[in-house]
Amino acid sequence: MDDWVIAMMLGASIFLGAVALFAFLWAIKNGQFDDQEKFLNGAKFDNEDDLNDAINLERKKEELKKNYRPE
Amino acid sequence: MSTKIACNHCHLEFDNDMMIKEDNLRFCCNGCQGVYHLLNNEGLDSFYEKAGSTKLAPPMVNLDNSSSFDAPSFYEQYVTKDKDGFSKVSLVIEGIHCSACVWLNEKALHKMEGVIEADINFTNNKATIVWADDIVKLSNIIEMIRSIGYNAFAYDSATGESHANKERKSYYLKMAVAIFASMNIMWIAVAQYAGYFTGITQNVKTILNIAEWVLSTPVLFYSGWVFFRGAYFGLKTKVVNMDLLVATGALLTYIYSIYITLMQDGEAYFDSVSMIITFVLIGKFLEVLSKKNAADTLDIIGKDIPNEVKVLTDNSIVLCKLDDVNIGDTIVVGSGERVLFDGEIIKGSGNFDESSLTGESKPVYKIVGDPVVSGTSSLDADIYFKSTKDFQHSTLSNLVTLLESAINKKPRIQQIANKLSEYFSSIILALSFITFLVWWIWPHSFEISFMVGISVIVIACPCALALATPVATLVGLSLGVKKGILFKEAAQLETMAKVDTIVLDKTGTLTIGKPEVVKEHLYEGYDKDILYSLVKNSNHPIAKGVRDHLNGCSEMIFDEFTQLPALGIVAKFEDKIILGGNAQLISENNIDIEITSENSLFYFAIDSVIVAVYELNDIIKEDAKKLVTTLEQQGIKSIMLTGDNGKVAKRVAQEIGIDRYYYSQTPQSKADMIDTLKAENKTIVMVGDGVNDVLALAHADISIVMGSGSDIAVDVSDVVLLNDSLKSLMDAFKISRTTFGLIKQNLGISLLYNTITIPLAMAGYVIPLVAAISMSVSSLLVVGNSMRIRYKWNKN
Numbered sequence: 001m002d003d004w005v006i007a008m009m010l011g012a013s014i015f016l017g018a019v020a021l022f023a024f025l026w027a028i029k030n031g032q033f034d035d036q037e038k039f040l041n042g043a044k045f046d047n048e049d050d051l052n053d054a055i056n057l058e059r060k061k062e063e064l065k066k067n068y069r070p071e
Numbered sequence: 072m073s074t075k076i077a078c079n080h081c082h083l084e085f086d087n088d089m090m091i092k093e094d095n096l097r098f099c100c101n102g103c104q105g106v107y108h109l110l111n112n113e114g115l116d117s118f119y120e121k122a123g124s125t126k127l128a129p130p131m132v133n134l135d136n137s138s139s140f141d142a143p144s145f146y147e148q149y150v151t152k153d154k155d156g157f158s159k160v161s162l163v164i165e166g167i168h169c170s171a172c173v174w175l176n177e178k179a180l181h182k183m184e185g186v187i188e189a190d191i192n193f194t195n196n197k198a199t200i201v202w203a204d205d206i207v208k209l210s211n212i213i214e215m216i217r218s219i220g221y222n223a224f225a226y227d228s229a230t231g232e233s234h235a236n237k238e239r240k241s242y243y244l245k246m247a248v249a250i251f252a253s254m255n256i257m258w259i260a261v262a263q264y265a266g267y268f269t270g271i272t273q274n275v276k277t278i279l280n281i282a283e284w285v286l287s288t289p290v291l292f293y294s295g296w297v298f299f300r301g302a303y304f305g306l307k308t309k310v311v312n313m314d315l316l317v318a319t320g321a322l323l324t325y326i327y328s329i330y331i332t333l334m335q336d337g338e339a340y341f342d343s344v345s346m347i348i349t350f351v352l353i354g355k356f357l358e359v360l361s362k363k364n365a366a367d368t369l370d371i372i373g374k375d376i377p378n379e380v381k382v383l384t385d386n387s388i389v390l391c392k393l394d395d396v397n398i399g400d401t402i403v404v405g406s407g408e409r410v411l412f413d414g415e416i417i418k419g420s421g422n423f424d425e426s427s428l429t430g431e432s433k434p435v436y437k438i439v440g441d442p443v444v445s446g447t448s449s450l451d452a453d454i455y456f457k458s459t460k461d462f463q464h465s466t467l468s469n470l471v472t473l474l475e476s477a478i479n480k481k482p483r484i485q486q487i488a489n490k491l492s493e494y495f496s497s498i499i500l501a502l503s504f505i506t507f508l509v510w511w512i513w514p515h516s517f518e519i520s521f522m523v524g525i526s527v528i529v530i531a532c533p534c535a536l537a538l539a540t541p542v543a544t545l546v547g548l549s550l551g552v553k554k555g556i557l558f559k560e561a562a563q564l565e566t567m568a569k570v571d572t573i574v575l576d577k578t579g580t581l582t583i584g585k586p587e588v589v590k591e592h593l594y595e596g597y598d599k600d601i602l603y604s605l606v607k608n609s610n611h612p613i614a615k616g617v618r619d620h621l622n623g624c625s626e627m628i629f630d631e632f633t634q635l636p637a638l639g640i641v642a643k644f645e646d647k648i649i650l651g652g653n654a655q656l657i658s659e660n661n662i663d664i665e666i667t668s669e670n671s672l673f674y675f676a677i678d679s680v681i682v683a684v685y686e687l688n689d690i691i692k693e694d695a696k697k698l699v700t701t702l703e704q705q706g707i708k709s710i711m712l713t714g715d716n717g718k719v720a721k722r723v724a725q726e727i728g729i730d731r732y733y734y735s736q737t738p739q740s741k742a743d744m745i746d747t748l749k750a751e752n753k754t755i756v757m758v759g760d761g762v763n764d765v766l767a768l769a770h771a772d773i774s775i776v777m778g779s780g781s782d783i784a785v786d787v788s789d790v791v792l793l794n795d796s797l798k799s800l801m802d803a804f805k806i807s808r809t810t811f812g813l814i815k816q817n818l819g820i821s822l823l824y825n826t827i828t829i830p831l832a833m834a835g836y837v838i839p840l841v842a843a844i845s846m847s848v849s850s851l852l853v854v855g856n857s858m859r860i861r862y863k864w865n866k867n
Contacts, residue, residue, distance in 0.1 A: 001273045010282045014255060021251045028243050031190075034236075038193050041170040053181060061187045064203050065155055 074336075079119075080107045082129040106220040115178055121171035127220070129600070140210045140225075149225040150209070157187055158204045165222040167196045179219050183207060186297045189318060214326055242356045249294035249349040252286040259283050260342040272646065273335055280332040282521070283341035294396055295348040297355065313351075316496035320528040321347050327525055337522075343529050350850060351537040393462045396791055400458050409448045413465050414456040417442050421452025422611070434611065446762070449635060450611070491818060492536060499829075501526035506833045523835045530832040535849040539817035547810030550860065555778075555793040556803045563789045567773050567804065568811035572753040573702060574745065574767070577713035577723055579760035579777060581695045581797075585612055586671055586687035588620040597682040600624045602675050603649045605640055608632070614640070614651070616687045617673050639674075649674040657681070694797040695727045701801055712736050712744060714763055741767035758800065759785060775800065813860055817853045824849045 033039055075084040079096045079104035098104040110116050153159045164176060173191045176198070180189035191198040200212060216223045259279050266276060301314030321344050328339035348665060373595040382391040383401040396402065396412065404410050406421070425447045434450055435445065441752035443456050445467035462468055486624030507524030507805010511517065547564050551557065558564055577583050603624035606614040631643035638659070649659060657664055657674045662681060663687070666672065699709045711732040713720050720735040721733035735746060745767050748755055757771035759762070768774035768787045776788035777795045785791055792799045826843055 003272075003278060006275060007278050010259070010278065012340065014282065014286065017251065017255060018347055024247055025244055028240065028247065028298075033243075034192065038170065038173060053178070057188070064157075064185070064187060064206075 074845065076493050078103050080104070082122075083126055092450045097570050102510055106218070109218060110175070113179070113182065115175060118171055118175045121174055122169055125169040125171070126793060127166070127168050127172070129587050139194050140213050140297055141208050145225070146209075148465065153201060158209070159199065159200050159201045160209060160225060162200060162216075162223040162225055163200045164191060164196050164216065164221050164223050165192070165200050167193065173209075174738060175219060176216060176221060179215055180212065183215060185214065204572065237279060242352075245294040245297070246349075246356060249290050249345065249352055249437070252290045252294075252347045253345045256283050256342050256345050258288050259286075263338075263342075267338075270416050277332060280328070280339045280341065283339065284329065284332055287325065287341040287345045290345040290348050291321055294352055295321060297352070298348070311493055311497045311500070313492040316492075316499060316528070316531075317347060317537070320525075320531075323525050323756065324529055327521065340525075347529075354537045354541045368695060381405075396458060396462060398458055398461055401455055402458055403454070404443075404449045404454045405449050406449055406453060409446070410443050410456075411460040411465065412456075412462060413445050413460045414443050414458040416443060416456045418455035419452050421454060422450040423447045424450050434513055464675050474757050480758075495531075495536060495822075499528060499531045502829065502833065504530075510835070519835075523832070526835075527829060527832045529827045530845065535597060535821035535824060535853045536818070538820055538850055540814050541811040542854055543810055543817055544861070546789055546813070546857045546860045547806055551803065551806050552808070554802045555796075556806065557791040557793060558790070558803075558807075559789050563773055564810045565814060566754070566809045567756065567790070567807035570707060570756045570773060570804075572708050572710065572748055573709045573756045574731075574748070575769065576716060576741075576757075576759035576761070576764050576767075577711055578689065579779075580758050581723060581727060582689045582691050583712065584689065584760065584779075586616040587690055589670060589688050589690065590686040591620070592684040592686075594680075594682050596677055596680060597675075598677070601644060601649060601677070602625055602651065602683065604629065605642055605649055605675070609640055613653075613673050613687055617685050620685070647678050650674070691723060691726060692797050696802075698797045698801055702804070705804070710744075710748075712741050712767070717833065727761065733812065738763045738766045744771045745770040775803065809860060813857060817856055820852050821849060824852070 027033065076087045076090065076097055076360065077084050078090065078099040079097060083099055085099050085515070088771070089099075091101070091104055094105070096107070103646050110118055123690070131846065138434070150158050150160050167173060170193055173193050176191055177189050180186050180200065183202075183205045186200065187203065188201040189198065190200075202209070202212060208249065213223055227723070259282055263271075263276070263279055265271075267280075295318070298314045298318040301312065302318040305315055324340045324342045324347075328341050328344065331337045331339045345612060379390045379392055380396060381388050381403040382396060383403055388403055391412065401417065402412055402414065410423075410697060418438050418439065420438040422436050423443065425435050425444070435456075440457075445465040445741070494744070497539040503524045506527050507520050510520035510523050525657075544562075548558050577580055598619060603618065603621045604627040606618045606621075609615070609618075624726060629642040629644050629649070631641075633641050635652070637643060638656040641656075642649040642651075650656060650662075652674060654664055654672060654674065657676060660679065662676055662679055664681070666675070667682050667851075670688040673685040673687060674681055675683040675685075702709055708731070709729050711720070711724050711727075711729045712734050713723075713734050715734060717734045720732055724730075724732040736744070741764065745755060745757060749770075751771075754773075755771045756773045756775060757767050758775045758777075759765075759768055760779065761778040763778075765784050765787050768776065768784060773789040773790065776784045776791040777793060778791050778793040781797050790803055792803070824845075
């Protein structure tokens with residue numbers, strides 16, 4: 001019984017940590033920390049408009065991808 | 072003087088009555104006005120809110136036609152296809168001053184039909200743009216960037232830079248994993264050690280072991296992969312390197328710990344596995360961080376050379392690709408443009424800046440029939456010349472080829488730590504194997520002998536040795552940055568400490584590099600403001616020298632203003648004729664001259680009366696003499712090289728106290744000189760600043776460049792002196808020597824430490840606790856010792 005509790009706690013906490021680690025790795029790979037200035041300014045300036053912009057851009061990209069047939 | 076008011080777009084301040092007025096708005100020029108309205112119409116006016124009062128550059132007008140961006144040759148060179156088939160280009164955006172500029176550019180581009188991605192880096196102004204080529208052309212994108220007041224040019228990102236970034240990024244990922252896992256293993260290890268002393272059931276111990284096993288696996292095989300790869304390549308070239316020691320040590324410990332875990336008996340060492348990998352990986356990263364890439368340098372050279380020139384054919388001027396220009400074609404060079412071909416002038420005359428060949432800032436006046444050399448640039452006139460060589464054989468192209476080969480062949484002096492670790496690794500591996508054999512032959516079980524053998528590798532602790540150099544050099548580098556000295560590669564600190572000869576360029580290094588007023592003669596009728604306004608608009612170095620001398624004057628507006636090549640400036644102000652220029656200009660206007668001097672003279676006359684004469688000369692930097700004597704005391708010989716003539720060279724050399732000097736040197740002969748010295752088995756530092764020094768810089772063991780030097784020179788060099796002073800050159804030597812001493816100490820500490828602990832390990836006295844503690848202690852000793860450099864620095 002005691003052993004189980006230890007095993008579960010270890011497993012759960014390592015799992016949670018791993019989730020955070022993977023989020024961090026994803027962010028590095030995604031280039032979110034490439035530009036230090038921009039990354040810091042994002043927190044200062046980004047607002048609803050910018051979020052909308054980002055999603056519109058994503059949609060535009062998807063749409064173009066669908067129609068785009070490189071020769 | 073009327074009040075100054077800021078332009079609504081660029082925020083630069085001008086006199087109120089000079090500005091374009093529009094209701095409450097004020098603009099300094101049509102460009103700013105255009106951009107302001109464009110942004111308002113597009114709904115991008117929150118840019119101004121974001122930009123605050125940051126001063127921007129007013130938009131440029133009359134840029135070249137952007138259609139050249141659509142040329143197939145351009146596409147071939149710069150545009151790549153991404154995996155979805157979209158086009159992708161890397162640009163450098165000019166005119167970015169603040170994060171709002173980045174925002175504006177990205178926003179404007181995102182709004183364009185067909186643009187999929189626009190990502191601009193604020194720190195280096197580089198942008199990556201992805202677009203669908205059938206919807207929008209690159210020229211439209213460039214037009215958009217220009218229309219909002221910026222400019223863009225392409226650069227080839229395929230080579231060095233992206234590679235270096237990728238490597239750095241992969242290290243970040245590996246370190247993130249390693250640090251995360253190690254920190255978790257640490258707190259599990261706390262439980263293990265507590266259990267070791269106070270008692271722990273075997274079940275709990277196994278659970279903890281399994282958790283450590285899970286955590287250390289990615290550390291060893293993901294983060295530690297670089298060591299396996301390094302060991303493999305080392306073995307392939309028959310070198311036993313540090314990587315092999317780290318890899319075998321960690322792998323054996325890992326396997327042994329798995330065995331212990333499964334057998335449910337004894338102590339596992341997973342914590343050692345992850346700690347070794349993490350520590351050594353950090354050390355390796357520190358080295359990668361400060362490594363410069365030769366390929367980066369070549370990028371910059373390529374950027375400086377435009378890919379097209381203007382060629383005259385049948386009375387019309389067309390743009391022609393460099394390789395398509397034949398010998399005998401007539402090439403047109405506008406004022407301020409660079410000459411890319413060697414040739415002979417057939418029409419026009421003017422001043423040429425030949426500093427890239429001779430290092431001298433004094434322009435050379437050329438007329439019809441004179442040869443022009445590629446790499447120089449026309450300062451003030453449109454010149455027509457006939458090419459005498461094709462591009463592949465031009466002086467400029469030769470210089471680039473020579474430089475490329477010099478950079479690639481640059482010798483690497485083997486670093487002391489690398490050499491040491493080679494022996495060290497072999498010895499440790501051998502010792503551990505012997506220990507294992509001895510224990511086994513002597514009656515012991517396989518398990519015990521194996522464990523003792525491994526403990527030798529673990530206790531030998533590559534951490535301290537691997538950290539010895541990077542930590543010391545990092546401290547040295549940061550100290551350098553504080554003093555305005557940029558060492559581009561950590562290893563250079565060590566090489567520089569072994570230098571015995573210093574080769575100095577004269578112009579720009581020992582001297583200021585541009586003419587400065589050394590004497591002024593003022594006469595009746597002198598008007599400071601008129602003179603300032605006269606010289607303000609000239610690009611000639613002499614005029615610039617006079618302008619810098621007269622600061623804090625107000626500017627007049629002339630009725631007429633003409634620059635005469637090789638003579639000076641003529642202007643008209645309130646019906647008075649103003650002359651400013653050399654002796655020839657003055658005597659041509661029938662004015663008598665009385666002063667003679669060996670310095671360059673600048674005459675200033677109002678209505679045929681000389682009102683001022685300035686004597687200008689290139690003066691020697693204040694610390695030059697002290698530098699030479701100090702270096703002499705430390706056993707470093709000084710040699711001076713210059714493209715200037717013998718008379719000037721002799722005067723400067725005598726004044727500073729250098730006995731060995733060579734004059735009238737070309738870029739090639741400077742490099743040859745370095746090679747000759749190298750053949751005499753000397754380790755050489757070359758200090759220079761200009762394009763003419765680039766080859767020599769690339770040939771020297773260590774090259775140091777003044778921060779104000781040309782881009783290429785800065786790129787080729789190993790060390791950059793940001794504040795241009797010779798004092799920081801002395802500091803650079805001091806820092807490198809201190810750091811080298813520190814490296815030796817650190818290596819000494821880790822070796823001493825090993826000679827104590829390895830025999831203990833071989834005798835089988837090492838319990839897990841001792842291993843863990845000793846590992847951190849040795850690393851701490853090395854790091855602590857490195858921190859001492861500040862104290863040591865103050866003492867010297």
